[in-house]
Amino acid sequence: MPASAPLHARITGIGTYVPSRILTNEQLSQLVDTNDEWIVQRTGIHERRIATEHEYTSDLCIAAVDNLLARYPGALDGVELVIASTHTPDLSSTPVACLVQAHFGLSAAGAYDVNATCAGFTYALHQASALAAAGVHRKILVVSGDTLSKITDYTDRSTCILFGDGAGAVVVERDEAQPAFLAHHIGADGRGAAHVYRTGLAQQLHGLPLAGGGKLVQNGREVYRFAVSTVPQGVERLLAKSELTIGDVDWFIPHSANLRMIDSICEKLALPLGKALTSMEYYGNTSAASIPLALDLGVQDGRVKPGDLLLLYGFGGGLTHAGLLVRWG
Structure with a gap:
């Protein structure tokens, strides 16, 4: 590649x-x-x-x-x-x-x-x-x-x-002098849309009835399977595009869905869990906000420093996923 x-x-x-x-x-x-x-x-x-x-x-x-x-x-x-x-x-x-x-x-x-x-x-x-x-x-x-x-x-x-x-x-x-966005990878698998959803105008999906009455419905087991297989694959593509290795990454900042899920992803990437920044411990799963919340916790306590290489990876309903390699500061 x-x-x-x-x-x-x-x-x-x-x-x-x-x-x-x-x-x-x-x-x-x-x-x-x-x-x-x-x-x-x-x-x-x-x-x-x-x-x-x-x-x-x-x-x-x-x-x-x-x-x-x-x-x-x-x-x-x-x-x-x-x-x-x-x-x-x-x-x-x-x-x-x-x-x-x-x-x-x-x-x-x-x-x-x-x-x-x-x-x-x-x-x-x-x-x-x-x-x-x-x-x-x-x-x-x-x-x-x-x-x-x-x-x-x-x-x-x-x-x-x-x-x-x-x-x-x-x-x-x-910024023409210091480009900071080194690589991206984006994808989706609409076949898994029924694993996380909230009903709207439609009351069925792929011909099957939906539940929840406007509340969030999630098949946690299937979302877990999706994340622990898709995210490591996406990360490998990101690293290949940038000609970097997982060892070059200073901080991994995934969507803060579940700490056990992130632990499994880190294990597959051969990345120490200590290099993952998360926000779910005291904020819960905040969906689109979880990555910036985790990043800012690292910025404010001094762990994230100018020049650090950040690996951001979001995943969720749809099923959607996207990752970025970004140089901070």
């Missing part, structure tokens, strides 16, 4: 937000037949953050951008496009990106949403880096957020223990 040329684009700022309300494993045990030990052993999750009744995905995304601006003043100056990744928009007909654009007065910027569920951040980042590198838009705001608590069935212990709410935001700019 020939090496791919790095894209002339760079991440120049990051911000994140999680709601203040905490839902612990102990509190969940009051709702369904479960306990802290059972949840931690199977998922690695201790607690998750939950949006208030009147707090929606756009509110979380706006708060993440506020955090970005507090750390990188002027980060929104000259933004030409807003891309939001979410599958829990406030309104089905209004992009979250438009609500973010309006809030920050980015009247000269276009705005649209991407729905690739838990792979949403890597899908949106892939688009943003390509557009910036091509010079189509020199500065792009990417926001990723979900309020999964609003679509979670809290009588189903197989799913309600997993999900939380959060948001992340990054600015992507064209």
Whole structure:
């Protein structure tokens, strides 16, 4: 496989937000037949953050951008496009990106949403880096957020223990001197769409009836199989494109779905689990927000340093998956 040329684009700022309300494993045990030990052993999750009744995905995304601006003043100056990744928009007909654009007065910027569920951040980042590198838009705001608590069935212990709410935001700019996006790999397997879904207008898929009544439905076993086989294969393709090895990677930042799943992926990649950055332990599975949340935890505590090579890999409903090799800073 020939090496791919790095894209002339760079991440120049990051911000994140999680709601203040905490839902612990102990509190969940009051709702369904479960306990802290059972949840931690199977998922690695201790607690998750939950949006208030009147707090929606756009509110979380706006708060993440506020955090970005507090750390990188002027980060929104000259933004030409807003891309939001979410599958829990406030309104089905209004992009979250438009609500973010309006809030920050980015009247000269276009705005649209991407729905690739838990792979949403890597899908949106892939688009943003390509557009910036091509010079189509020199500065792009990417926001990723979900309020999964609003679509979670809290009588189903197989799913309600997993999900939380959060948001992340990054600015992507064209950079001709130091290209930071080294390689990408993107894919999907629509045959597995019935393994993770939420009903909408259709009440059947591939001729079979759907359940859930508007709540999230997941076949955890099939999603696990998909992730532990597809992600390592995608990573190998990424490394081949960039002519790098897994040893060159400083930090692996996968979608924070389940710690056991990530452990299995790392084992297949011969990558120490200690080189994986995750966010599910105290935020839960936050879907599109999980990768930026994990990245920002590493940035804020000093583990992620300028020049570090990051391997980002999202995977989720659809079934979608996408990975990026990115040089930080």
